[in-house]
């Protein structure tokens with residue numbers, strides 16, 4: 001028997017391995033099973049080149065746990081190792097690998113997760129003792145047993161093993177007993193070994209017999225050795241892709257589309273990416289792409305490898321060319337990784353483009369689900385925007401779809417304003433903004449439905465990309481001013497009457513915290529609504545932005561400002577005005593004449609003081625002007641009081657205000673109940 005020392009400088013390296021890799025203990029199984037698979041593949045290669053002339057036979061790799069002995073055994077019928085090979089690959093090379101690995105990651109335990117590099121020695125993360133029983137495929141090779149209990153010493157001796165191949169026997173440590181549980185091992189095998197290229201058996205298949213589960217003769221193979229990404233697209237049917245998707249994500253809806261990736265130059269990459277059905281909350285949906293390296297599962301965190309917007313996709317990427325044992329920040333600067341990311345973006349864009357071209361109907365049907373990916377890509381990747389702007393769609397409030405170009409052509413004639421700007425009208429809630437949409441349609445405008453999670457930033461971007469274009473929400477102004485075609489004319493009421501009307505309504509607006517109403521009166525035509533509430537586009541955008549960008553909280557603090565526009569052409573508004581004027585006449589007349597006198601006097605004083613320097617004006621005159629102005633304010637306040645007193649009891653005013661609020665979904669709680677009561681009374 002040979003005894004030896006692995007030649008460590010540290011007293012005992014294995015407890016360190018264990019400690020450092022605490023969170024990732026489970027990868028030992030991946031490392032050992034993939035070593036067994038490698039050994040099997042190598043033997044197959046030797047057989048193919050004629051170097052190995054024997055029978056390959058059953059090449060299944062077997063994983064077994066023995067709870068009584070406390071062991072896990074991984075067996076293969078691969079090429080095995082001779083004594084010299086054990087010395088070289090296990091004692092020297094594998095060990096130095098473990099040593100290097102520790103050096104590299106001792107300050108950054110997180111970086112280890114999901115990375116290769118520890119290899120065989122990861123067995124010591126869960127085992128207090130490891131044995132290798134192996135016999136090389138080579139003629140006359142002797143079976144050897146290597147044993148190491150975690151100290152730097154090992155033993156190597158001859159042993160019995162009839163068949164070629166290797167058993168790795170782990171004597172599981174007391175604090176790792178969980179790994180002896182079938183369910184735990186099974187879980188790990190399906191996570192890491194699901195698509196290994198050599199069959200991996202975990203026990204025998206079970207079946208129900210006489211109400212009991214009994215083992216059958218048949219191996220329980222846990223992997224699919226030829227997953228679809230290793231096949232040619234021409235060999236696959238639609239159902240194959242769907243089935244694979246169901247196997248990967250049993251709880252998900254059917255995918256919208258998929259893309260089969262297959263490159264061998266200038267890097268190797270295969271895979272299938274699926275567009276899943278998701279409608280909202282993109283952040284919850286990330287990290288569903290699994291990354292493999294030659295069919296060995298590595299990680300499901302692919303940031304840095306695929307472009308950010310594509311982390312929303314599902315599926316599998318397999319590439320031996322992605323450097324895995326490096327940190328994430330390094331990954332992003334790696335030129336291969338950059339190429340891979342660019343390639344994937346291009347493939348995705350091409351695939352979408354071809355579906356759009358060849359089957360526009362299907363594309364439109366799926367657009368609502370696809371939109372979020374495409375918008376996200378357009379917002380974050382310039383090169384994707386360039387391609388996607390040819391097939392991205394707008395949907396209008398009648399559920400019709402248009403490309404950007406088609407839509408421009410559609411609205412060009414009717415929605416260009418007097419300065420030559422194309423005005424895109426949009427709603428973000430077709431029900432809530434129904435009244436406004438309806439008014440716009442009656443005017444011959446088209447209204448887009450921009451209700452997606454990313455539409456706000458999309459609007460901002462498109463305004464920059466499109467020349468001379470503005471997006472205006474359909475409730476941001478009265479219909480005549482949404483798209484200003486020529487200077488406004490129209491028969492406006494005299495200013496003082498407009499003011500009377502404004503006063504009547506303003507005083508009756510509900511007092512809501514952080515909400516302000518600006519009331520104005522305009523001639524909007526007899527058939528237009530008597531009263532409408534709008535919120536200026538820029539105002540709402542500022543508010544929207546403040547809610548997502550902390551730096552803009554200044555706008556967030558500002559009250560919400562709305563416009564209440566009264567239509568002076570409408571009979572109800574006319575009625576309110578004339579009734580108020582006559583009902584208040586008695587009280588208003590003296591105030592008005594007093595106001596008229598005061599205003600006259602103020603104007604005289606202003607005139608007299610015009611062009612004079614301050615010291616040239618007599619103090620008496622200065623005092624008088626101040627006094628007159630004070631009185632004017634008092635009379636105005638009085639006038640407001642009178643009008644408010646009148647309006648307070650005026651059902652029409654209240655009913656009109658409530659109607660306006662109702663249309664804007666601002667009538668809630670008690671106010672809504674009162675409105676209903678009043679409406680009933682009126683009937």
Ligand SMILES: Nc1ncnc2c1ncn2[C@@H]1O[C@H](COP(=O)(O)OP(=O)(O)OP(=O)(O)O)[C@@H](O)[C@H]1O
Nearest residue numbers: 035036039080081089090094117118119120121166
């Ligand atoms: N089951 C096995 N059969 C035959 N040889 C093996 C087996 N397991 C390990 N070896 C040999 O031991 C070497 C060291 O294995 P180890 O897992 O540490 O590193 P690796 O497989 O070369 O690289 P890595 O695991 O980091 O990708 C292997 O290269 C192989 O030659």
